[in-house]
Amino acid sequence: MTSRPLSTVAFTGSSSSGKYGPRTGRIRIDRQDGTPILHTDTPALLTATSRGLVPHLSRDNVHLTQAIRHLQLPFESFLDRNPPVPTLVGGTHPLHTLLGFSPDNHIVILTLRDPSDGRKMPPNGTDFVSGQCTRGVRKVNLTAWKNYAAQCKPDLVVALSDTPFTPAPHSQKRLTKSIERSIAWLADFLRVSPADPSATQPRNVLVHLAGGIEPSARSEFAERLSEPIEQKDAPGLSPPMNTLNDGVAGYVFDLLPLHTALAADVSRSEGLASLDDDLLHASHHQRSSHETSTELAELFRASLDPLPADKLRVINSPTSPHEILRLVRDVGVDVVDGFWAQRAADIGIALDFRFPAPRHSTPEFSVKGAPPPLARKDEKLDLGHNLFDPRYRHDHARLASSFLDGKSSAELTPDSGSPLPMPVCSCHACSPHSPASRMLHSPVDVHAWADVSPSTLQPPFVRAYVHHLLHTHEMSAHSLLVMHNLTVFAAFLSGIREVLRHGDTAGDEFDREVARFEETYDERMSLWNEAERMWLEVEHARGKGRLAREKEKQAASTIGTAVDL
Amino acid sequence: MQFEVLAKCHTTRARVSRMRLAHGVTMLPTFMPVATQAAIKGLTPQQVEALGVNLILNNTYHLNLRPGIEVLKQAGGAHKFQGWNHNLLTDSGGFQLVSLSKFTKITEEGALFASPFDGEPTMLTPEESISIQHAIGADIIMQLDDVVSSLTVGPRVEEAMWRTVRWLDRCIEFHQKSGKDTVQNLFAIVQGGLEPDLRDKCLDEMIARRDKVAGYAIGGLSGGEEKDIFWRMIKQCADKLPDDRPRYSMGIGFAEDLLVCVALGVDMADCVFPTRTARFGVALTSKGPLNLRLGKHAKDMRPIEEGCPCPTCSSGMTRALLNHTATLETAAAHAITQHNLVFQARIMGGAREAIIDGTFPQYLKQFFANYFGDAGYPEWCVNALRSVGVDLLEDRPDAKVISGDGAKWEYSDAA
Numbered sequence: 001m002t003s004r005p006l007s008t009v010a011f012t013g014s015s016s017s018g019k020y021g022p023r024t025g026r027i028r029i030d031r032q033d034g035t036p037i038l039h040t041d042t043p044a045l046l047t048a049t050s051r052g053l054v055p056h057l058s059r060d061n062v063h064l065t066q067a068i069r070h071l072q073l074p075f076e077s078f079l080d081r082n083p084p085v086p087t088l089v090g091g092t093h094p095l096h097t098l099l100g101f102s103p104d105n106h107i108v109i110l111t112l113r114d115p116s117d118g119r120k121m122p123p124n125g126t127d128f129v130s131g132q133c134t135r136g137v138r139k140v141n142l143t144a145w146k147n148y149a150a151q152c153k154p155d156l157v158v159a160l161s162d163t164p165f166t167p168a169p170h171s172q173k174r175l176t177k178s179i180e181r182s183i184a185w186l187a188d189f190l191r192v193s194p195a196d197p198s199a200t201q202p203r204n205v206l207v208h209l210a211g212g213i214e215p216s217a218r219s220e221f222a223e224r225l226s227e228p229i230e231q232k233d234a235p236g237l238s239p240p241m242n243t244l245n246d247g248v249a250g251y252v253f254d255l256l257p258l259h260t261a262l263a264a265d266v267s268r269s270e271g272l273a274s275l276d277d278d279l280l281h282a283s284h285h286q287r288s289s290h291e292t293s294t295e296l297a298e299l300f301r302a303s304l305d306p307l308p309a310d311k312l313r314v315i316n317s318p319t320s321p322h323e324i325l326r327l328v329r330d331v332g333v334d335v336v337d338g339f340w341a342q343r344a345a346d347i348g349i350a351l352d353f354r355f356p357a358p359r360h361s362t363p364e365f366s367v368k369g370a371p372p373p374l375a376r377k378d379e380k381l382d383l384g385h386n387l388f389d390p391r392y393r394h395d396h397a398r399l400a401s402s403f404l405d406g407k408s409s410a411e412l413t414p415d416s417g418s419p420l421p422m423p424v425c426s427c428h429a430c431s432p433h434s435p436a437s438r439m440l441h442s443p444v445d446v447h448a449w450a451d452v453s454p455s456t457l458q459p460p461f462v463r464a465y466v467h468h469l470l471h472t473h474e475m476s477a478h479s480l481l482v483m484h485n486l487t488v489f490a491a492f493l494s495g496i497r498e499v500l501r502h503g504d505t506a507g508d509e510f511d512r513e514v515a516r517f518e519e520t521y522d523e524r525m526s527l528w529n530e531a532e533r534m535w536l537e538v539e540h541a542r543g544k545g546r547l548a549r550e551k552e553k554q555a556a557s558t559i560g561t562a563v564d565l
Numbered sequence: 566m567q568f569e570v571l572a573k574c575h576t577t578r579a580r581v582s583r584m585r586l587a588h589g590v591t592m593l594p595t596f597m598p599v600a601t602q603a604a605i606k607g608l609t610p611q612q613v614e615a616l617g618v619n620l621i622l623n624n625t626y627h628l629n630l631r632p633g634i635e636v637l638k639q640a641g642g643a644h645k646f647q648g649w650n651h652n653l654l655t656d657s658g659g660f661q662l663v664s665l666s667k668f669t670k671i672t673e674e675g676a677l678f679a680s681p682f683d684g685e686p687t688m689l690t691p692e693e694s695i696s697i698q699h700a701i702g703a704d705i706i707m708q709l710d711d712v713v714s715s716l717t718v719g720p721r722v723e724e725a726m727w728r729t730v731r732w733l734d735r736c737i738e739f740h741q742k743s744g745k746d747t748v749q750n751l752f753a754i755v756q757g758g759l760e761p762d763l764r765d766k767c768l769d770e771m772i773a774r775r776d777k778v779a780g781y782a783i784g785g786l787s788g789g790e791e792k793d794i795f796w797r798m799i800k801q802c803a804d805k806l807p808d809d810r811p812r813y814s815m816g817i818g819f820a821e822d823l824l825v826c827v828a829l830g831v832d833m834a835d836c837v838f839p840t841r842t843a844r845f846g847v848a849l850t851s852k853g854p855l856n857l858r859l860g861k862h863a864k865d866m867r868p869i870e871e872g873c874p875c876p877t878c879s880s881g882m883t884r885a886l887l888n889h890t891a892t893l894e895t896a897a898a899h900a901i902t903q904h905n906l907v908f909q910a911r912i913m914g915g916a917r918e919a920i921i922d923g924t925f926p927q928y929l930k931q932f933f934a935n936y937f938g939d940a941g942y943p944e945w946c947v948n949a950l951r952s953v954g955v956d957l958l959e960d961r962p963d964a965k966v967i968s969g970d971g972a973k974w975e976y977s978d979a980a
Contacts, residue, residue, distance in 0.1 A: 050894060051889055051890050051893060051894050052886060052889065052890065053890055053894050053896040053897070054896070055894065055895065055896065056895050056896060056899075057896055057899075058607075058608075058612070058876070058877075058896055058899035058900055058903065059876065059877070059880045059882065059900070060612060060615070060876050060880075061609075061612075077889070078889070080889075081863055081864065085863070085864060085885050085886070085889060088864060088866070088885075089866070097881065098883065098885075098886060099886070100880050100881060100882060134893070393632070393636060394635075394636060394639060396639055396640055428609065428611070432609065432611055432648065433611065434611055434614060434650070435611050435612075435614050435615035437615070438614055438615055438616070438617045439615070439616055439617035439874055439875075439907065439910070440617060440914075441617050441910045441911050441913065441914020441915070441917070442592070442914040442915070442917035442918040442921075443918060443921070444571065444581065444583075444592050444917055444918075444921065445592055445617065445914065445917075447583055447590050447592060448589065448590045448591060448592050448619055449619070450590070451589065451590075452589060452650070452651075458611070458648060458650075459645070459648065461609075461648060462640075464632065464636055464639075464640065464646075465603075465640075465646055465647065465648075467632075468602070468603065468631060468632040468636070468646075469602070469603075469604055471631055472602040472627070472631055474602050474604045474606065474607075475606055475607035475895045475898065475899070476604040476605075476606070476607055476608060476609060478895065479607060479608075479609065479895075479899070480609070
């Protein structure tokens with residue numbers, strides 16, 4: 001076995017309101033291999049991948065999308081081959097090499113399981129976790145995971161932990177076992193093999209904070225993390241590691257199993273029939289609310305109370321920007337995964353919202369005539385446009401009303417220097433450029449391109465076009481929407497950072513803006529229900545019954561599968 | 566349209582030409598990728614342009630149904646609707662009426678079919694087809710033709726041929742009156758099935774109208790007929806069509822078909838094959854198609870083709886990763902589509918270069934040796950190229966020759 005991953009990850013964060021206030025920070029990744037040291041400002045976006053790819057994006061489009069900087073790579077799909085393909089690549093950045101990411105720009109986080117896939121799984125064992133691949137369920141034991149991480153050299157790696165993907169509720173006994181295993185597995189992951197003295201302690205390990213929806217179990221897990229390491233466990237765990245917590249770079253919170261367990265809790269206490277025990281869908285009617293956000297914040301604090309504040313906090317599979325804002329406000333989270341925005345692109349939604357929310361009193365909504373999202377009965381706006389909806393058939397406006405497209409912004413600022421009425425969406429759907437170069441296939445091809453200038457700003461792709469592509473089942477619809485939605489989502493996080501940078505009064509201003517956002521945008525996400533319904537209708541209208549049921553299950557719980565090839 | 570022949574092959578009928586249309590210059594011979602519904606499957610127009618492609622095809626039948634002419638007019642035409650700044654060709658919709666609808670009935674007036682929306686009888690006349698193509702705004706538009714399957718025999722074939730000639734007259738008249746004939750270029754479609762007599766009569770009629778049409782298509786082929794008949798029909802038409810008009814062979818996309826057609830004097834061809842096969846995980850290479858779904862590619866860290874300049878191969882995308890993702894991730898389809906379109910463009914670009922350099926016969930020999938060297942040459946290709954003075958077997962007395970259509974596919978792991 002070659003040496004352990006050598007990246008070191010440092011996080012510096014600051015909050016003006018204590019341990020749990022909203023905070024900004026900076027992640028610093030030093031791979032110590034000659035590639036540039038990478039810095040990212042937080043809160044930051046973590047792009048989800050499926051089978052190693054950003055769903056719907058070819059490599060050139062990944063590189064066009066500046067919002068894509070951190071990528072979460074679930075390893076489980078590669079378990080279909082033994083040894084798994086990523087372990088065969090070699091070199092200094094095997095994952096970047098295999099998947100076409102740029103070491104100078106992209107940070108890859110390796111995790112065994114897809115955090116947005118909540119399907120029921122066979123139970124984990126004392127030293128293995130069950131992963132899902134096209135050939136079925138595969139067991140990954142502790143040694144294998146250590147080896148995979150060592151061979152793949154990710155920038156960050158998530159230690160195995162024992163999260164039950166069996167129907168909630170989980171017994172006290174199950175929770176205790178989950179904690180015991182997760183602690184033991186982390187200790188094992190951090191331990192350097194005595195047989196390999198050249199290996200160094202990994203400095204890039206993230207750990208799931210275990211304990212489910214029991215605050216006491218969560219504290220218990222966190223306390224175990226911060227206990228002094230016992231002598232018998234010490235070999236292989238080199239100083240200055242006094243606690244396991246010293247050995248981790250950050251914490252991961254998976255919202256999907258928590259939401260599922262909370263929902264099961266509610267239905268049990270209300271005497272309702274238990275949820276479909278077969279499926280724990282991320283998109284399947286998991287909706288956020290003030291209540292669930294409060295509960296989640298309490299659970300997270302139960303975990304974080306015994307722990308220091310200086311580690312990265314990652315949340316996976318939030319269900320709305322409202323939920324993200326409240327968790328930023330009440331817990332202080334640093335990295336947020338993009339599943340939610342990417343799933344929206346799967347079902348035909350173009351996101352159209354900003355933080356801070358636009359002010360109705362300004363005329364900006366009407367600039368260049370892009371109609372704003374629909375207002376619901378309570379006057380709250382949708383977070384985007386369900387472009388399946390027939391209302392968009394004749395809508396020749398850019399995708400988002402709350403962002404300008406590149407071309408109109410260029411026309412609005414000739415030389416006056418007056419500020420733009422709103423930010424520009426830099427995605428390839430709203431601000432496409434003609435290619436910088438074209439391939440020439442014969443010497444006379446220069447005639448063909450002589451009068452066509454490269455790299456020029458093109459008009460935006462419009463709603464009517466994407467509507468057409470969705471109804472004709474064209475994959476390009478989803479490519480455009482993914483680039484757009486990730487860009488809007490990254491701008492949302494950038495908006496959060498912006499407000500939080502305003503110094504001493506930032507906390508109050510942030511609170512006010514969160515409240516205004518909640519008043520402006522619909523959190524019940526009626527739009528999502530409608531879009532999913534229309535998406536399924538178009539899917540069914542196509543009349544191909546290929547594994548329809550299995551496909552529906554799969555489609556609703558993972559991203560990127562929305563299109564029948 | 567400005568059409569200028571720049572170079573001719575000294576041996577075969579192949580030629581290189583420059584075709585200037587309202588949206589720029591396209592160098593011929595060329596392969597035209599098909600954007601049926603106003604998108605090359607999975608790609609943005611900028612991605613297509615980056616591949617060095619500047620003439621694509623939209624389908625009139627499909628665009629007329631969705632998004633509909635009204636939407637296209639609001640957008641200012643199909644170019645603007647799909648963000649495509651380069652040349653565009655639309656078919657007439659006749660082929661889809663026959664291939665997609667069992668209930669289409671051809672009358673002298675036009676094609677009567679059941680609307681796919683409400684089942685109401687709907688008539689597509691030659692005038693209506695041109696009018697729709699005017700709204701779409703393509704640089705090259707096609708006459709409505711009476712398409713019969715290339716397997717049809719009997720009087721129906723002759724009837725369809727004569728009707729196609731009459732419909733051409735109606736298309737010409739409508740097109741000229743519209744005033745659009747200065748920007749949009751109408752192509753005639755030579756029909757006549759697999760019968761040389763009928764093809765000849767059709768050619769005579771259509772060549773008589775040469776001042777009113779910008780180019781000629783050869784229609785009614787590649788519908789399952791024997792390849793040995795297919796090339797003879799192409800040759801007959803290409804030989805007779807005027808030199809100063811582009812010749813377009815409809816529905817041709819296999820590499821060997823393309824090169825044979827070019828050698829016989831064809832300038833343009835289109836087919837969904839390279840983009841469709843990409844979605845099924847098949848990548849085209851100079852050594853034949855590669856079925857990336859096969860287990861033998863699962864750990865293969867090579868690109869689809871070494872030295873290929875396409876975005877997929879040049880980014881280091883491996884066969885292993887494509888095997889992992891093909892038919893499961895749309896992005897894998899995009900990657901293979903980009904590669905396959907570049908493969909098609911390179912074949913045709915290589916032909917242009919070789920024709921100019923006077924090395925086209927060698928180019929053909931080299932290509933066929935690579936592509937079929939191991940599996941055996943399709944006999945029809947050997948025959949077709951001999952008819953224009955190129956003997957693929959000249960220096961290869963031991964080469965295997967396969968009768969039939971000779972397509973070479975990697976079907977399973979056993980292959």
